[in-house]
Amino acid sequence: MGRSDLRRNGIVTAHVLISRSCPNDCIFCAVADKRRAGSFPKPEEIRRFIAERGGAGGRTLALSGLGEPSLDPDVDSYIGLARASGFEAIVLFTNGAGVDLVRARRWKDEGLTGALVSIHGLRDGHDASCRRRGSWDEAMAALDVFRDLELEVSVNSCATTLNLGELPGLCELLDGGPLVAHSLSFPEWSGNAAINAALMPNYIDMRELASLIPPSPKRFFDNLPPCIVRFATVGIRRDRTIDYLDGGGALLLDPSAANLSCPHPRRGDCAWAGRCPGFDREYVARRGWSEIRALLEPEIVEGAKPAELGPENSRPKGRWRGSGSPGICAVVKPTVRCNARCGYCSNAAHPATRDMDIGQYRRLADQLVEMAAARGAREATVLWHGGEPLLLGKEFFRAAFAYRPISRGAGIRHLIQTNLLLFDEEWASIFSEAGVPLSSSVDPFDSGSRLMPDGSPQYPLWFAKFGIASKAGLRLGVVFTATSAHARSGAEVYAFFSNLSSLTIDGIGLRVNAVYPEGRAGKGTFILEPEAHLRFFSDLAAAWERDGRSLALSPFTELAKGENLPCDLSGACWEGFVGVDGEGRVAACGRELDVGAFIGKLDGGLAPLLTKDFLDAPGRRRAELLAGPCADCEAWSVCHGSCRGVAASFSGDGSHPWPYCRTMREVYLPLARRGGA
Amino acid sequence: MTEFPEGVRLSIPPASSAKGFARLSLRIEASVDPLSIEAERERFGNRLEIIEAGPALLDEEALRRTEGLRLVIHVGASSIVDALARRDAMDGARIRWIIHAGDPQSMARCLRAFARRGADVSLGLRAWPGLPDATIESLLIAVDYYLHDPILETPIRPFHDFLVGETTSSRKDLWELDDALGGRDYFIGAEGSVELRTAGRSIMLGTTDSAYESIHAAALDHSAKKRMAGFISSRSVCAFCGHCRFCGGYFEDGEGRTRCEAWKPAFAVLQSEYARGKGEIGMLDARR
Numbered sequence: 027m028g029r030s031d032l033r034r035n036g037i038v039t040a041h042v043l044i045s046r047s048c049p050n051d052c053i054f055c056a057v058a059d060k061r062r063a064g065s066f067p068k069p070e071e072i073r074r075f076i077a078e079r080g081g082a083g084g085r086t087l088a089l090s091g092l093g094e095p096s097l098d099p100d101v102d103s104y105i106g107l108a109r110a111s112g113f114e115a116i117v118l119f120t121n122g123a124g125v126d127l128v129r130a131r132r133w134k135d136e137g138l139t140g141a142l143v144s145i146h147g148l149r150d151g152h153d154a155s156c157r158r159r160g161s162w163d164e165a166m167a168a169l170d171v172f173r174d175l176e177l178e179v180s181v182n183s184c185a186t187t188l189n190l191g192e193l194p195g196l197c198e199l200l201d202g203g204p205l206v207a208h209s210l211s212f213p214e215w216s217g218n219a220a221i222n223a224a225l226m227p228n229y230i231d232m233r234e235l236a237s238l239i240p241p242s243p244k245r246f247f248d249n250l251p252p253c254i255v256r257f258a259t260v261g262i263r264r265d266r267t268i269d270y271l272d273g274g275g276a277l278l279l280d281p282s283a284a285n286l287s288c289p290h291p292r293r294g295d296c297a298w299a300g301r302c303p304g305f306d307r308e309y310v311a312r313r314g315w316s317e318i319r320a321l322l323e324p325e326i327v328e329g330a331k332p333a334e335l336g337p338e339n340s341r342p343k344g345r346w347r348g349s350g351s352p353g354i355c356a357v358v359k360p361t362v363r364c365n366a367r368c369g370y371c372s373n374a375a376h377p378a379t380r381d382m383d384i385g386q387y388r389r390l391a392d393q394l395v396e397m398a399a400a401r402g403a404r405e406a407t408v409l410w411h412g413g414e415p416l417l418l419g420k421e422f423f424r425a426a427f428a429y430r431p432i433s434r435g436a437g438i439r440h441l442i443q444t445n446l447l448l449f450d451e452e453w454a455s456i457f458s459e460a461g462v463p464l465s466s467s468v469d470p471f472d473s474g475s476r477l478m479p480d481g482s483p484q485y486p487l488w489f490a491k492f493g494i495a496s497k498a499g500l501r502l503g504v505v506f507t508a509t510s511a512h513a514r515s516g517a518e519v520y521a522f523f524s525n526l527s528s529l530t531i532d533g534i535g536l537r538v539n540a541v542y543p544e545g546r547a548g549k550g551t552f553i554l555e556p557e558a559h560l561r562f563f564s565d566l567a568a569a570w571e572r573d574g575r576s577l578a579l580s581p582f583t584e585l586a587k588g589e590n591l592p593c594d595l596s597g598a599c600w601e602g603f604v605g606v607d608g609e610g611r612v613a614a615c616g617r618e619l620d621v622g623a624f625i626g627k628l629d630g631g632l633a634p635l636l637t638k639d640f641l642d643a644p645g646r647r648r649a650e651l652l653a654g655p656c657a658d659c660e661a662w663s664v665c666h667g668s669c670r671g672v673a674a675s676f677s678g679d680g681s682h683p684w685p686y687c688r689t690m691r692e693v694y695l696p697l698a699r700r701g702g703a
Numbered sequence: 704m705t706e707f708p709e710g711v712r713l714s715i716p717p718a719s720s721a722k723g724f725a726r727l728s729l730r731i732e733a734s735v736d737p738l739s740i741e742a743e744r745e746r747f748g749n750r751l752e753i754i755e756a757g758p759a760l761l762d763e764e765a766l767r768r769t770e771g772l773r774l775v776i777h778v779g780a781s782s783i784v785d786a787l788a789r790r791d792a793m794d795g796a797r798i799r800w801i802i803h804a805g806d807p808q809s810m811a812r813c814l815r816a817f818a819r820r821g822a823d824v825s826l827g828l829r830a831w832p833g834l835p836d837a838t839i840e841s842l843l844i845a846v847d848y849y850l851h852d853p854i855l856e857t858p859i860r861p862f863h864d865f866l867v868g869e870t871t872s873s874r875k876d877l878w879e880l881d882d883a884l885g886g887r888d889y890f891i892g893a894e895g896s897v898e899l900r901t902a903g904r905s906i907m908l909g910t911t912d913s914a915y916e917s918i919h920a921a922a923l924d925h926s927a928k929k930r931m932a933g934f935i936s937s938r939s940v941c942a943f944c945g946h947c948r949f950c951g952g953y954f955e956d957g958e959g960r961t962r963c964e965a966w967k968p969a970f971a972v973l974q975s976e977y978a979r980g981k982g983e984i985g986m987l988d989a990r991r
Contacts, residue, residue, distance in 0.1 A: 470938055489936050521945035528948050574978045
């Protein structure tokens with residue numbers, strides 16, 4: 027390739043991916059697959075590429091990496107060769123791991139002109155996103171080094187759900203010193219980002235983020251359309267093909283080919299037509315267009331100019347949980363009717379009720395968002411439960427999902443627990459359009475626990491419906507309730523759901539509970555004796571560990587992470603939950619509804635029902651347990667005496683813990699201590 | 704109808720890797736004269752990609768006739784000396800060696816002999832006429848050698864593929880690894896019937912009268928997800944097995960019976976090793 031060819035083809039920047047290892051394991055790393063697969067260019071290929079492209083008129087060389095570029099043992103020689111070959115600008119991409127003043131000064135002497143430092147939030151968000159403590163300190167130190175040497179320094183920040191809340195603060199921090207550019211990137215959904223899809227932000231998150239970012243002429247969003255963020259955004263330069271070398275050899279990247287073009291019917295009128303980065307192909311494949319369409323209409327960019335951030339200053343190409351405030355979750359049982367007859371149904375004890383009507387739901391939703399806003403939370407959660415909630419019909423849920431009360435920025439998020447037996451493509455469309463994830467209970471064993479009204483197993487029908495939900499790309503959670511029939515099947519349970527997860531695009535989340543003696547379960551032989559409980563959960567945990575913890579398995583995942591224990595283990599559930607039935611009766615949660623422990627009715631308002639005396643009840647129970655049966659128990663931190671309602675179902679009142687203390691000590695506690703989720 | 708000599712099997716890779724014309728591999732068994740390769744090359748033209756045979760194929764004349772094709776050579780304990788001698792004489796030839804050695808000592812000897820020469824080595828999953836099935840003991844020795852030999856550099860398949868699948872998002876099951884090798888074992892019957900044969904079962908796909916594309920379509924019905932969905936739907940024994948995502952039910956006979964007793968302990972060792980390694984990395988990160 028000659029100089030004239032390069033100029034004619036508009037190639038001014040050459041990217042070469044050096045280095046084979048990286049101390050970070052970023053959850054969004056787009057090249058992690060290539061690194062794991064060991065697909066690296068050889069040093070001689072890199073030297074030849076640099077020499078040829080420099081000699082042919084390339085102006086800028088970006089030393090990027092399949093690993094961390096500063097750790098490549100040949101980085102010094104590459105920089106020297108690049109300058110000798112004629113490159114005018116030589117930019118090192120780095121996370122800071124291999125940077126110190128001595129090395130950086132040597133690189134500058136060899137010809138380095140600039141650096142792009144990856145800083146993905148403040149300390150906590152960055153370290154969590156990069157999965158290495160101390161990585162933020164290294165990146166910030168590298169930034170200081172490059173600034174001290176007066177090199178041209180840019181910063182790239184990739185948004186994840188773990189750092190979204192910190193990125194505005196990072197912007198303010200970076201604005202305190204010299205900077206050529208700061209790009210805020212929407213993740214490229216490949217490599218680790220595809221694996222950790224649940225931790226990636228969506229386009230709605232990015233719009234919210236942009237509204238919080240302090241404007242600066244040096245700051246841009248990258249890898250998403252400007253109409254999404256209403257902020258300066260890096261545009262596609264069709265006249266600037268990127269000359270690129272990785273382990274697969276040298277190739278020319280067409281930046282416009284990476285993403286999908288805009289679905290807006292008036293996209294041809296957009297000032298960004300031809301320059302818009304478009305939408306991530308894999309993201310759309312997984313989540314569809316509905317969320318994006320909602321953001322687009324009626325936005326059209328009619329005069330904004332694309333940012334001129336060069337490719338040397340940007341990377342060649344879930345859900346935000348907000349502030350972490352607890353908010354409020356209403357377990358809503360809009361009907362006690364059910365189209366199944368499970369052998370262990372706890373809801374069978376619930377007093378008969380009328381079905382909830384849509385007006386009643388709207389009044390509840392209004393109160394929930396008020397309560398969430400008063401608590402400083404971004405959302406209130408409605409968990410539709412039952413009975414079988416789908417028995418209320420499609421029109422009810424269309425109306426419920428369409429009603430979107432907002433109070434001081436707080437809105438409603440929906441979840442639904444269904445047996446799926448009524449599920450079909452139309453239901454899938456309703457949930458997909460509303461972005462509502464599904465959760466469903468199943469038992470693939472012939473244990474007699476999950477039955478149709480005629481006594482036949484639900485499983486064959488359930489699996490067919492699961493296939494519809496999976497095909498529709500809905501986010502799926504599965505609940506498995508262990509009974510005495512499963513005592514020796516912990517490993518098989520794990521294997522089954524791990525295999526089931528492999529059938530879905532995003533994988534499933536699995537929640538495993540043990541049945542408790544309420545409703546029909548109180549009369550049968552389902553209950554696990556303590557020894558059987560220990561054996562089951564011990565085998566389940568061992569299988570999860572053997573599998574490298576690859577399945578999101580509650581409660582083990584939460585225990586290993588050391589945060590957000592599920593309600594039955596947290597010891598602090600009442601503050602965050604209420605239960606509401608079809609007649610508007612309110613209890614502390616769904617389980618309390620089942621046993622008729624009502625604290626009032628919705629008509630008088632939710633807030634007055636949550637009295638100090640009511641909210642203090644878990645504290646009083648905690649004090650009693652710690653003074654009595656749980657005194658000095660080392661497993662308290664992972665159990666907190668268990669769910670009061672479940673404990674009461676065993677002992678008759680909630681002043682005792684549940685009977686599974688050995689499982690807590692021998693399985694849950696070691697898991698929490700090992701940590702390392 | 705195409706006539707096939709007795710003992711010749713026709714391998715057809717999945718459609719995804721065979722756009723346009725199907726690429727084929729010929730499996731040459733002992734009863735077939737290696738010289739017939741030339742006739743088969745003429746018959747299939749540039750569709751023919753792989754020759755699968757025993758070490759007897761490896762003489763200069765046969766190599767000349769197979770130039771440009773990929774060779775897959777099956778080796779048992781009794782043929783190892785012969786195979787090694789021929790291999791050393793043909794350094795540089797593009798050969799995958801499939802090791803079949805039923806007893807532990809033979810397995811260890813075969814593996815070391817090939818792996819230390821940097822050969823492309825795989826353990827035999829499918830039966831090969833006259834060669835033994837693996838045993839639990841021999842596979843445990845093999846997996847131990849793969850995991851712990853300090854100077855081993857060459858990957859040993861399918862163990863290596865198992866770990867690669869665990870550590871990347873591109874997991875392949877044993878069927879797909881067969882595809883990567885060159886194609887599943889499609890047996891062409893004397894009357895042109897096309898049959899998919901694996902370690903566990905036989906599935907009729909059609910006849911050679913059918914267009915190759917329709918055979919592909921039938922083969923694709925056995926994609927990894929569909930197989931898994933079948934196991935989970937029917938709740939077969941494989942649905943409850945922790946190794947099924949890698950194995951893909953390769954050893955299942957369609958009637959719920961499996962022939963994976965020898966392989967499961969080896970897979971369990973690999974899975975433990977992976978989990979231990981992942982745990983160590985996690986701890987290392989936590990200490991930093």
